[in-house]
Amino acid sequence: MASGETTRSSSAGPLEELLCNFPLLAELDRGAIRLLARAAVRYDLPHGRVLFRQGAPCAGIHLVAGGQIKLSIQTAHGSEKVIELVGAGRSLGELALLTSQRYLMSAEAVADSTIVQLGAGPVFEELAQNGQFLRSILREVCTRLTRRTRDLEDHLLLNGTQRVTGFLLDLLSVDAFSCEPATITLPAKKSLIASRLNLTQEHFSRILHDLQSAGLIAVHGRQVCLLDLRRLRTLPDRVNGGARQDAC
Amino acid sequence: MASGETTRSSSAGPLEELLCNFPLLAELDRGAIRLLARAAVRYDLPHGRVLFRQGAPCAGIHLVAGGQIKLSIQTAHGSEKVIELVGAGRSLGELALLTSQRYLMSAEAVADSTIVQLGAGPVFEELAQNGQFLRSILREVCTRLTRRTRDLEDHLLLNGTQRVTGFLLDLLSVDAFSCEPATITLPAKKSLIASRLNLTQEHFSRILHDLQSAGLIAVHGRQVCLLDLRRLRTLPDRVNGGARQDAC
DNA sequence: CGAGAGCTTGAGAGCTGTCAATACATGTGG
DNA sequence: CCACATGTATTGACAGCTCTCAAGCTCTCG
Numbered sequence: 001m002a003s004g005e006t007t008r009s010s011s012a013g014p015l016e017e018l019l020c021n022f023p024l025l026a027e028l029d030r031g032a033i034r035l036l037a038r039a040a041v042r043y044d045l046p047h048g049r050v051l052f053r054q055g056a057p058c059a060g061i062h063l064v065a066g067g068q069i070k071l072s073i074q075t076a077h078g079s080e081k082v083i084e085l086v087g088a089g090r091s092l093g094e095l096a097l098l099t100s101q102r103y104l105m106s107a108e109a110v111a112d113s114t115i116v117q118l119g120a121g122p123v124f125e126e127l128a129q130n131g132q133f134l135r136s137i138l139r140e141v142c143t144r145l146t147r148r149t150r151d152l153e154d155h156l157l158l159n160g161t162q163r164v165t166g167f168l169l170d171l172l173s174v175d176a177f178s179c180e181p182a183t184i185t186l187p188a189k190k191s192l193i194a195s196r197l198n199l200t201q202e203h204f205s206r207i208l209h210d211l212q213s214a215g216l217i218a219v220h221g222r223q224v225c226l227l228d229l230r231r232l233r234t235l236p237d238r239v240n241g242g243a244r245q246d247a248c
Numbered sequence: 249m250a251s252g253e254t255t256r257s258s259s260a261g262p263l264e265e266l267l268c269n270f271p272l273l274a275e276l277d278r279g280a281i282r283l284l285a286r287a288a289v290r291y292d293l294p295h296g297r298v299l300f301r302q303g304a305p306c307a308g309i310h311l312v313a314g315g316q317i318k319l320s321i322q323t324a325h326g327s328e329k330v331i332e333l334v335g336a337g338r339s340l341g342e343l344a345l346l347t348s349q350r351y352l353m354s355a356e357a358v359a360d361s362t363i364v365q366l367g368a369g370p371v372f373e374e375l376a377q378n379g380q381f382l383r384s385i386l387r388e389v390c391t392r393l394t395r396r397t398r399d400l401e402d403h404l405l406l407n408g409t410q411r412v413t414g415f416l417l418d419l420l421s422v423d424a425f426s427c428e429p430a431t432i433t434l435p436a437k438k439s440l441i442a443s444r445l446n447l448t449q450e451h452f453s454r455i456l457h458d459l460q461s462a463g464l465i466a467v468h469g470r471q472v473c474l475l476d477l478r479r480l481r482t483l484p485d486r487v488n489g490g491a492r493q494d495a496c
Numbered sequence: 497c498g499a500g501a502g503c504t505t506g507a508g509a510g511c512t513g514t515c516a517a518t519a520c521a522t523g524t525g526g
Numbered sequence: 527c528c529a530c531a532t533g534t535a536t537t538g539a540c541a542g543c544t545c546t547c548a549a550g551c552t553c554t555c556g
Binding site for chain 1: 390397
């Protein structure tokens with residue numbers, strides 16, 4: 001499926017180093033890493049290339065070592081929605097592998113990317129023996145479930161403008177409580193961001209325009225300056241969004 | 249939080265029996281069940297009572313032994329959306345417990361229900377020693393992630409009518425490939441179903457009416473007769489919905 | 497019968513998508 | 527340097543899906 005120069009882990013050096021840096025594997029000891037590395041393959045995935053397709057059987061876990069991968073679902077009549085944009089350090093395919101299901105989404109490189117693929121066999125062997133690996137995977141799946149639940153909430157409770165402002169504020173990540181204007185960079189072209197937010201390109205463009213007119217942001221290409229954090233934060237009033245809330 | 253008659257597992261008999269029947273615990277051996285049962289509490293939760301609230305800390309795992317629980321999220325200004333209706337045999341709270349997060353949703357009984365609560369401590373102890381329990385939990389979280397992803401897809405790709413027909417067809421569950429008219433019973437009052445489908449009560453009513461006019465279904469209270477399964481199945485053309493699809 | 501909950505129906509408005517045209521950016525070749 | 531092609535982004539007009547508000551209906555239960 002994926003072409004490009006593939007580097008087998010013969011010397012077992014660089015690939016092991018690489019694997020250690022993935023959060024998914026961070027808690028494994030050196031021996032476990034070595035076993036996984038032995039059956040791992042590293043390859044480049046150029047922009048536009050498909051990593052796997054929705055409905056295909058799962059061959060193993062894909063670790064994104066660099067670049068950016070677009071996860072998307074498509075309808076019967078061809079249109080598609082971006083569910084998530086995945087960058088370096090994250091992993092794909094655990095769910096399909098663990099449940100022996102087909103892939104729920106398609107994955108395509110939207111930038112020249114580097115993938116490390118862990119074969120299904122070694123992963124299962126490691127899972128069978130290594131309780132720590134099991135725990136790491138469980139943690140990862142929990143993280144993903146939390147994220148997906150939050151995404152669902154956003155689509156159920158928020159309108160387009162609120163989803164956009166929420167997305168922009170999320171890109172600030174750290175710096176969280178500052179009130180100073182800050183500039184962020186959109187992680188992909190606007191049509192992809194729009195789809196990720198379940199908006200058309202046109203609607204997304206209009207929303208950004210309206211936010212500019214309101215003096216909340218300034219847009220220059222992919223650079224977005226968040227001018228009025230205080231007001232931006234009041235727009236998306238998701239209940240769980242802010243710090244704490246006195247539930248009950 | 250929960251009142252009603254609570255039955256401590258002193259004799260250790262009936263509670264153990266009960267626990268064995270939960271899919272989440274089905275793969276545990278008798279000893280593990282006994283340990284969990286020792287710290288379990290069973291109680292009744294009358295219709296309308298809240299099991300836990302969004303944002304509250306998690307006290308353990310809740311097993312639904314009977315009745316029906318509504319999981320919902322609410323906005324800052326009071327409106328709420330039903331995310332899921334949970335019946336007997338399923339469990340709640342694993343995610344919050346495992347991640348030590350607050351509850352992402354609120355849970356409320358929408359029928360007189362019976363809950364068995366497993367304390368956090370014993371669950372963690374069992375998780376630490378018992379690889380099989382870890383695997384069972386992992387399987388459960390994976391199932392939930394798959395379901396939530398499917399829900400998200402439904403809301404992103406389908407319109408109201410398609411979500412309704414998809415929901416009705418899901419209630420057939422088994423009998424899957426028959427083409428004979430079949431009658432199903434809505435699992436809750438229509439306003440709850442509507443919210444679960446992210447529709448207003450009014451819109452849901454109109455959709456059912458339209459489907460009746462089209463001769464696709466017949467509605468009598470909560471009984472819905474699916475008259476033309478073939479045409480119903482063609483409405484929601486989710487890609488992953490049907491049997492297999494030749495991906496790639 | 498009356499009260500209330502659940503459900504339906506109608507009219508109007510809002511958010512968002514579709515289609516089409518235009519601008520803007522970038523890179524290529526003459 | 528300009529002309530052109532391509533990919534990207536914006537803008538406008540319009541239609542559709544869905545929500546809101548309001549009223550009326552149906553059924554059950556006391």
